[in-house]
Amino acid sequence: PFPLVIRNTSVVAGFGRGSAEMGIPTANVPVDNEPELQKLVTGVYFGFVRLLRPEQPPQKKIVSRSDGKSEVEFTYGANLADSDFEVLPMVMSLGWNPFFKNSKKACELHILHEFKSTFYGCKLNFIILGYVRPELDYVSMEALIKDIQLDIETARKYLATPEYAKQKDSAGHDAVD
Ligand code: ADP
Ligand code: MG
Numbered sequence: 286p287f288p289l290v291i292r293n294t295s296v297v298a299g300f301g302r303g304s305a306e307m308g309i310p311t312a313n314v315p316v317d318n319e320p321e322l323q324k325l326v327t328g329v330y331f332g333f334v335r336l337l338r339p340e341q342p343p344q345k346k347i348v349s350r351s352d353g354k355s356e357v358e359f360t361y362g363a364n365l366a367d368s369d370f371e372v373l374p375m376v377m378s379l380g381w382n383p384f385f386k387n388s389k390k391a392c393e394l395h396i397l398h399e400f401k402s403t404f405y406g407c408k409l410n411f412i413i414l415g416y417v418r419p420e421l422d423y424v425s426m427e428a429l430i431k432d433i434q435l436d437i438e439t440a441r442k443y444l445a446t447p448e449y450a451k452q453k454d455s456a457g458h459d460a461v462d
Pocket of ligand 1: 296297298299300301302303304305309310311312313394395396397398399400402403404405
């Protein structure tokens with residue numbers, strides 16, 4: 286089914302486990318309204334992703350803190366740098382995460398890039414270029430993390446080859462227009 290392009294989808298909150306428990310943040314995107322994603326067999330994939338610049342400049346929001354003082358917060362995107370909006374390599378997991386026994390199918394993208402801030406609510410385009418492996422269960426969190434590290438290296442290597450690198454544009458300008 287490759288390349289498979291998903292456009293204009295939003296980053297939603299997941300189970301909050303990626304960074305907290307494993308040190309590997311994953312941007313979760315909804316599966317329900319993407320028939321192409323629903324059809325895909327569960328497992329690990331790789332491809333490119335691009336955050337879409339917000340149509341409106343980030344809005345200021347005044348939030349009150351527990352100590353009674355208030356603080357200015359920006360909604361998504363305010364602290365992101367230009368480099369955060371480039372076409373970036375990613376590794377994607379689709380499925381129920383057997384280790385965590387989820388009841389809902391999730392689609393999560395770990396982007397091989399250091400972002401300046403989180404980007405919940407941001408829209409993004411991505412292109413899936415290949416399949417790495419099926420979903421597996423693990424005896425321990427360490428074993429799971431080890432395999433994810435391997436997936437990341439696999440994705441990095443594939444995507445750096447000229448055959449895959451030339452597909453970058455599909456996740457960029459073509460997909461945005
Ligand atoms: P959640 O369970 O809510 O998805 P995570 O711990 O998986 O929480 O963190 C995901 C969030 O972290 C993403 O939605 C995004 O805003 C942010 N993030 C920061 N860096 C990355 C990255 N390299 N790849 C994916 N998401 C990232
Ligand atoms: Mg996540």
